[in-house]
Amino acid sequence: MMAYDEQEKNLLAALETLVAGFDNYDPPRLRKDGDIVIPLDAVLKKNRAANQSFADAFSQMMRDDLGPKRSSTWVK
Numbered sequence: 001m002m003a004y005d006e007q008e009k010n011l012l013a014a015l016e017t018l019v020a021g022f023d024n025y026d027p028p029r030l031r032k033d034g035d036i037v038i039p040l041d042a043v044l045k046k047n048r049a050a051n052q053s054f055a056d057a058f059s060q061m062m063r064d065d066l067g068p069k070r071s072s073t074w075v076k
Contacts, residue, residue, distance in 0.1 A: 011036070012036070015036065024044050025038050026038070
């Protein structure tokens with residue numbers, strides 16, 4: 001049976017080989033708690049956040065543009 005440290009090294013090497021074929025991801029890394037993280041590219045992540053912020057602002061603007069809702073029981 002393979003030692004834990006050897007398995008960990010082999011797994012990280014296999015993941016690095018796999019992730020190398022995907023430009024949107026940075027190389028995997030091992031966290032102190034033992035989890036393996038494959039982070040999304042920082043520039044791509046920032047662009048996604050910017051696009052989401054724009055979409056949220058536009059959505060809010062459209063909601064505000066509708067004006068207040070009136071009750072259907074209101075009589076003039």
